Each structure stands twice: as C-alpha cells, then as structure tokens.
Amino acid sequence: MTAPRVLIADQLSPAAVAIFKERGVATDVKVGLAKEELEKIIGEYDGLAVRSATKATEKIIAAAPRLKVIGRAGIGVDNIDVKAATAKGIIVMNTPFGNSITTAEHAISLMMALARQIPEADRSTQAGKWEKSKFMGVELYGKTLGVIGCGNIGSIVADRGIGLKMKVIAFDPFLSLERAMEIGVEKVELDDLLRRADFITLHTPLTDRTRNVINAEALAKTKKGVRIINCARGGLVDERALAAAIKSGHAGGAAFDVFEVEPAKESPLFGLPNVICTPHLGASTGEAQENVALQVAEQMSDYLLKGAISNAVNFPNITAEEAPRLRPWVKLAEQLGSFAGQLTETSIKSVRLEYSGEVATLNTKPLTAAAMAGVLRPLLSDVNMVSAAASAKERGIMIEETTRTQEGAFESYIRLTVHTDNYDRSVAGTVFSDGRPRIIQVRNIDMEFECAPRMLFIRNADKPGFIGKFGMLMGEAGLNIATLNLGRDKPGGDAICMVAVDEQLSEDVLAKIRALPEVVRVNPLQF
Numbered sequence: 001m002t003a004p005r006v007l008i009a010d011q012l013s014p015a016a017v018a019i020f021k022e023r024g025v026a027t028d029v030k031v032g033l034a035k036e037e038l039e040k041i042i043g044e045y046d047g048l049a050v051r052s053a054t055k056a057t058e059k060i061i062a063a064a065p066r067l068k069v070i071g072r073a074g075i076g077v078d079n080i081d082v083k084a085a086t087a088k089g090i091i092v093m094n095t096p097f098g099n100s101i102t103t104a105e106h107a108i109s110l111m112m113a114l115a116r117q118i119p120e121a122d123r124s125t126q127a128g129k130w131e132k133s134k135f136m137g138v139e140l141y142g143k144t145l146g147v148i149g150c151g152n153i154g155s156i157v158a159d160r161g162i163g164l165k166m167k168v169i170a171f172d173p174f175l176s177l178e179r180a181m182e183i184g185v186e187k188v189e190l191d192d193l194l195r196r197a198d199f200i201t202l203h204t205p206l207t208d209r210t211r212n213v214i215n216a217e218a219l220a221k222t223k224k225g226v227r228i229i230n231c232a233r234g235g236l237v238d239e240r241a242l243a244a245a246i247k248s249g250h251a252g253g254a255a256f257d258v259f260e261v262e263p264a265k266e267s268p269l270f271g272l273p274n275v276i277c278t279p280h281l282g283a284s285t286g287e288a289q290e291n292v293a294l295q296v297a298e299q300m301s302d303y304l305l306k307g308a309i310s311n312a313v314n315f316p317n318i319t320a321e322e323a324p325r326l327r328p329w330v331k332l333a334e335q336l337g338s339f340a341g342q343l344t345e346t347s348i349k350s351v352r353l354e355y356s357g358e359v360a361t362l363n364t365k366p367l368t369a370a371a372m373a374g375v376l377r378p379l380l381s382d383v384n385m386v387s388a389a390a391s392a393k394e395r396g397i398m399i400e401e402t403t404r405t406q407e408g409a410f411e412s413y414i415r416l417t418v419h420t421d422n423y424d425r426s427v428a429g430t431v432f433s434d435g436r437p438r439i440i441q442v443r444n445i446d447m448e449f450e451c452a453p454r455m456l457f458i459r460n461a462d463k464p465g466f467i468g469k470f471g472m473l474m475g476e477a478g479l480n481i482a483t484l485n486l487g488r489d490k491p492g493g494d495a496i497c498m499v500a501v502d503e504q505l506s507e508d509v510l511a512k513i514r515a516l517p518e519v520v521r522v523n524p525l526q527f
Contacts, residue, residue, distance in 0.1 A: 337374025
C-alpha cells in the first residue's frame with residue numbers, strides 16, 4: 001500500500017514533520033508557494049497542512065483529485081473554502097484548543113499594560129523624558145472584570161482575573177449557573193456587565209449576533225473610565241464608536257490585538273492616548289505554535305491511516321458503511337438543533353434528544369453531535385459536529401439521549417428539547433421514504449414542513465383574519481411566500497405559522513408583522 005502524502009504549505013514546527021514521518025506519512029514542506037504553483041502540484045497529495053497564509057480556494061480544491069483532508073494549524077478556517085471541500089468529500093480539520101492559554105495570557109498582558117499605561121510610559125522614558133506624574137495608572141486589585149464570552153479562552157481569562165483578586169462577571173448565553181459557580185464567576189446579562197465592569201474583555205466568535213456587540217449604545221451604558229480589551233475577533237467592537245468614547249473622556253482606553261480590517265494599516269483607534277495595538281499576536285508564542293502543529297499532524301495522520309476524524313468542521317464521525325443510512329438523519333438532527341437554537345435567547349441548562357423507532361437502532365452519536373452543533377451555532381459560528389459536545393460541556397450544558405421503540409403515528413422520529421431556566425422548548429422531525437427530512441411538531445403542536453433556506457417562525461393567536469392580514473402585508477412589500485404551514489393547539493388557542501420566503505425580510509417588514517394584533521412573536525430563521 002502506497003503511503004499517503006501530505007504537503008505542508010505554511011511554516012510549521014519541525015516536530016509536526018517528525019510526527020508525520022514516524023506514522024508513515026510521506027511529507028513535503030514547500031512554504032510560500034504562489035497560488036499557481038500550489039494548483040500545479042496539489043493533485044499529488046492526500047493531505048494539505050496550512051496555517052493562515054495559504055489559501056485553499058475552490059480552484060485549488062478542484063485541482064486536487066487525491067486530496068482527502070485539509071488540516072489548519074489554528075482555529076479559523078477563513079482561508080479554506082469549506083463548502084467546496086465538503087462537496088468533494090474532503091475533511092477540513094482545525095485545532096481549536098492549541099493556543100487557548102497563549103491568547104488568554106495576551107489578553108491579561110494587555111489589560112495590565114493598559115492599566116499602567118506601560119507602552120506610553122516606555123516611549124516617553126526612552127525619549128529622554130521623565131514624566132512620572134503624567135502616567136497615573138489604576139490597580140487591578142478589587143476592580144470588576146467583565147468577560148463577554150466565557151468558553152475555553154474566556155474561562156482561562158476569568159481564572160487569571162480571579163488570581164489577580166478581581167471581581168469577575170461574565171455574559172455568555174450558553175453559560176449555565178452551575179458552570180459559572182464552578183469557575184468562580186458571576187453570570188450576568190450584558191447590560192449589567194456594561195454597567196458594572198471597570199475592564200471589559202471579549203472572547204466570543206464573530207457572528208451576526210455578536211458583530212458590534214460593543215457599539216455606541218453599549219458604550220453609553222458603561223462606567224466612565226471603562227477600558228476595553230479585544231483579543232478575539234475584529235468587528236466585535238465598533239472602532240469608531242470606541243474612538244469617540246475615548247476622545248470624549250468616557251472610555252479610559254483600549255487594547256486591541258484584532259481589527260475590523262486586517263492587516264490593519266489604519267484604524268480610528270490609532271494614535272489615541274492610552275490605546276495599545278498589537279498585530280494579532282494572540283497565538284504568537286513558541287508553545288502555541290508547537291501545540292497546534294503537533295495537533296494537526298496527529299489528527300491528519302489518524303485520519304489518513306485509520307479513518308479517525310477529530311475536530312472536523314464539516315463532518316461528524318461516521319464510518320463508510322453507516323454514511324448512506326445516517327446522512328438524512330444527520331441533516332434532520334442539525335435542522336432540529338438549528339431551529340431550537342435560533343429561537344433560544346437565554347442560557348441553556350440541558351438538551352434532551354429522544355430517538356424513537358428505526359433511528360434508535362442507528363449510531364446516534366453523530367446525530368447528537370449534529371443536533372448540538374445546530375443548537376450552538378447561532379452564537380458560536382466556529383462550532384462543528386465534533387467540537388459541539390466539548391463546547392456544550394465548557395458551558396455546563398448537559399446532553400441527554402434516550403432511545404425507545406416505535407411510539408406514536410410515525411415509525412421513526414427525533415425529538416429535541418431545550419431546557420432553560422425559564423422554559424422548555426421541543427421540536428420533532430422525521431425522514432420520509434423520499435429521504436427528505438421534515439419537521440412534524442413544534443412546541444407540542446402538530447404540523448409538517450420542510451426547512452427552507454429562509455423562513456419565518458410566527459407564533460400567533462388563532463383568530464380569524466390573521467392569514468389575510470399577513471398575506472396582504474407581504475404582498476404590499478412585494479415579497480413572495482414560497483410555502484406556508486399552520487398548526488394550533490386548539491381552536492382559538494395558540495397557533496404557529498411557518499413561512500418559507502424567497503428573500504430576506506427587512507427590519508421594517510418584520511416590525512409591521514410584529515405589529516399585527518394576533519402576533520405574539522416573529523423570528524426570521526436560516527437553514
């Protein structure tokens with residue numbers, strides 16, 4: 001049997017090369033290839049190992065008939081066309097935990113430097129000045145540290161803050177009260193964190209919900225003198241709004257390792273007093289680079305030699321024999337999770353998955369992984385089917401599975417229930433004989449529909465005239481209704497309307513729908 005071949009296209013630790021060779025994987029190191037050169041030779045390889053410099057584009061992937069796996073030594077996979085890789089059956093792996101400590105330490109370092117104005121004091125002193133009275137700092141002892149996003153990195157930052165004798169409060173919709181107590185932080189809502197924190201540090205992915213989470217409106221709610229640290233993702237903070245807050249004297253300073261546009265050649269924050277900027281150094285230590293290099297080499301070797309999949313961003317752990325039977329159920333499980341996750345706006349205590357009938361005889365682990373990825377993805381954009389369980393555990397979310405023989409009208413179905421402090425929400429679905437998943441029950445209300453790319457979830461009172469008003473409103477807005485499915489618990493009771501639409505609805509149209517007297521709730525959903 002010919003040994004698999006891996007191309008290392010970016011600079012990795014020599015230890016990674018050693019692991020490949022020890023495991024029997026032939027390895028070529030060719031760093032700095034032009035895209036034309038990479039496209040010319042990629043067809044000779046079974047694996048491609050990269051960091052952030054090499055771009056695995058659709059064109060590169062199309063030129064790689066042998067390629068089975070792309071390994072990213074790091075977290076982000078923005079430089080890899082995951083959709084194109086998935087279409088060709090190529091596993092895309094990352095190394096989500098190799099640089100956690102390094103990034104957390106960088107955030108703490110920036111916070112301490114910001115508190116004592118160390119960079120400015122250094123420049124002043126080396127310029128021959130002795131401006132001792134100019135650089136009046138603040139102590140961290142006894143101050144309140146607000147952590148936005150308390151997952152792997154955020155919880156490490158919280159631990160270090162506690163070690164500095166700071167009061168640590170955390171906002172994370174997926175952080176349970178039990179997990180908060182375990183790591184020693186106080187779980188709070190965002191407005192409470194903004195109001196109380198002396199220092200705010202961000203450790204959350206960039207998603208539609210988290211983009212500009214610190215904007216002008218949020219800054220107006222903060223303490224005078226608040227200091228902001230961002231070592232997570234550019235775009236979490238509105239840089240212009242923060243610059244205005246610093247110029248006005250409301251904000252006491254900022255320390256940024258990431259920016260809206262990178263490489264950051266300019267920023268509204270540049271040149272402002274008590275602002276520290278570093279060029280995305282969060283993962284830049286020898287230890288972190290060694291960790292992610294070793295991890296990616298081990299993961300890729302295990303897959304190429306044994307078929308084992310770990311930290312894949314685009315596929316669960318499924319054997320070749322299981323794949324045809326499981327594929328539609330995996331899709332259904334992810335849709336159920338996504339449906340529930342998009343409608344859940346508070347912290348989740350647990351998720352229960354019930355497998356009934358034929359599906360209960362299958363390997364349900366990838367189904368549960370797919371469901372949890374769907375639940376978590378609205379707030380954790382980089383979560384995948386493999387990392388979902390670990391991400392849930394970090395946030396203290398319990399996962400429960402039950403299996404049973406056939407029960408009810410359908411031969412086989414999956415029911416997913418999300419438990420929060422305030423309510424339980426369930427959704428169920430099945431796969432019909434045509435192999436297409438369908439949702440069959442929402443909030444214990446029987447109804448049947450297929451998930452479309454864009455949908456509206458409408459909860460309303462079951463009263464005459466609602467459908468007519470809604471249809472007229474959509475028609476006036478020039479919006480086409482692709483499908484419309486209804487369900488109710490009893491005549492005149494609670495009702496649900498699921499609408500598939502051809503295009504995204506504006507906030508103005510959504511506001512008009514919410515204003516209809518029968519409407520209780522409206523949520524746009526994407527699948």
